[in-house]
Amino acid sequence: MTLRDALAYGADRLRHNPDLRAEAARDARLLLLHALQISRAALIADPDRALTPGQKAAYDALLQRRLANEPIQYITGEQEFYGLALHVTPAVLIPRPETEHLVEAVLAEMKQTKLNGPQPKRGALRILDVGTGSGAIAIALAHHLPHARITAVDLSTTAIEVAASNAARHGLSDRIQFVASDLLGAPAADELGFDAPGSPASGLGSLGWDAIVCNPPYVPTADRDSLHPQVRDHEPAAALFAGPDGLDIYRRLVPQALAALLPGGLLALEIGHGQREAIAAMLADWNELRFVEDLRQIPRIALARRP
Ligand SMILES: C[S@@+](CC[C@H](N)C(=O)[O-])C[C@H]1O[C@@H](n2cnc3c(N)ncnc32)[C@H](O)[C@@H]1O
Known part of the structure; x- marks a missing residue:
């Protein structure tokens, strides 16, 4: 699975929770960046890079937490104020x-x-x-x-x-x-x-x-x-x-x-x-x-x- 595929896959999974539909694409992106510990710039620069099985598993675990309504900020540990x-x-x-x-x-x-x-x-x-x-x-x-x-x-x-x-x-x-x-x-x-x-x-x-x-x-x-x-x-x-x-x-x-x-x-x-x-x-x-x-x-x- 490439980074690009992973974004679409993650957003799709999150849309199963009606409360998350509006922000599904944004949340999937934030979770992917967090799972892989990469910047948005790196994602944009190389969207066809493939995820390793370990990265895919880490991403899936974060998606699962978000599906259970855990706030994105507690998952990534960050909020701007x-x-x-x-x-x-x-x-x-x-x-x-x-x-x-x-x-x-x-x-x-x-x-x-x-x-x-x-x-x-x-x-x-x-x-x-x-x-x-x-x-x-x-x-x-x-x-x-x-x-x-x-x-x-x-x-x-x-x-x-x-x-x-x-x-x-x-x-x-x-x-x-x-x-x-x-x-x-x-x-x-x-x-x-x-x-x-x-x-x-x-x-x-x-x-x-x-x-x-x-x-x-x-x-x-x-x-x-x-x-x-x-x-x-x-x-x-x-x-x-x-x-x-x-x-x-x-x-x-x-x-x-x-x-x-x-x-x-x-x-x-x-x-x-x-x-x-x-x-x-x-x-x-x-x-x-x-x-x-x-x-x-x-x-x-x-x-x-x-x-
Ligand atoms: C609504 S949060 C605000 C947190 C932060 N100031 C903000 O604006 O994001 C209220 C905070 O008050 C604290 N708190 C509740 N009762 C308190 C009390 N009796 N004395 C001191 N802090 C209290 C809570 O632990 C919580 O951190």
């Missing part, structure tokens, strides 16, 4: 394009308020990324805000390991610090290392962040069955679900952020479909509350400044 290549495993949510709006909005706010720059009086801009997963948000912010120092927390220590490896991959380990924590709750500041704000004994929740950014789990538990099997059966439940109405994390995080942000500090949250009103109520006493819509005109990001 905000132009940066990230390693992903089943321990972390696959970063979504919607979340790029969150990064975009935070970068714009940081520029607008002239916070992005050396602050002679108190050092670098300090940002907390809550529920960092693959590290997507923390890494994109650190990459684009060269004077920021970021602390990224997650309840999952396995996620933290993935995020830390992604930070290292992009040469950002010296400006992003990873901490296992239940929201802003767990660690004491003396465990935090380089520049956690606040007094030594008060931990992440002490006053001092310029911005707190969070894409939390926000799917109502009752919506579990309506999720695509690719999401429901493969992505970590702790990254998806947040109580009966999906708002559990916001309810805990908003008061913690109020206590921990500097006056005028930014809270930036990704929110789920239909959650705008509930979030607006939680942030009613905050300043400059506004929502950013995604490409489908769904309010997706909430931004507010601490009073």
Whole structure:
């Protein structure tokens, strides 16, 4: 079988799963490249090259995983976010394009308020990324805000390991610090290392962040069955679900952020479909509350400044 034949054969196999029909040709190509560890350019340059039996077997094994709805990103171990290549495993949510709006909005706010720059009086801009997963948000912010120092927390220590490896991959380990924590709750500041704000004994929740950014789990538990099997059966439940109405994390995080942000500090949250009103109520006493819509005109990001 040649590479060209393998593409057609793979796409054909994937079309047996109705959920995969639309992207069958693209997925077959990605899986073939991954199985053979070759580039797209190599595929285009030599489409008549024959697969060895070992390569064919490796390709078949990947097709089988994809047919069982395993996300392509977990199979290849890669996802691009905000132009940066990230390693992903089943321990972390696959970063979504919607979340790029969150990064975009935070970068714009940081520029607008002239916070992005050396602050002679108190050092670098300090940002907390809550529920960092693959590290997507923390890494994109650190990459684009060269004077920021970021602390990224997650309840999952396995996620933290993935995020830390992604930070290292992009040469950002010296400006992003990873901490296992239940929201802003767990660690004491003396465990935090380089520049956690606040007094030594008060931990992440002490006053001092310029911005707190969070894409939390926000799917109502009752919506579990309506999720695509690719999401429901493969992505970590702790990254998806947040109580009966999906708002559990916001309810805990908003008061913690109020206590921990500097006056005028930014809270930036990704929110789920239909959650705008509930979030607006939680942030009613905050300043400059506004929502950013995604490409489908769904309010997706909430931004507010601490009073
Ligand atoms: C929706 S995912 C977002 C991951 C990543 N920030 C992104 O945007 O791709 C939510 C993350 O929050 C973490 N998480 C859930 N509950 C948490 C909690 N109570 N404290 C800290 N992290 C939590 C999950 O482990 C998961 O990695």
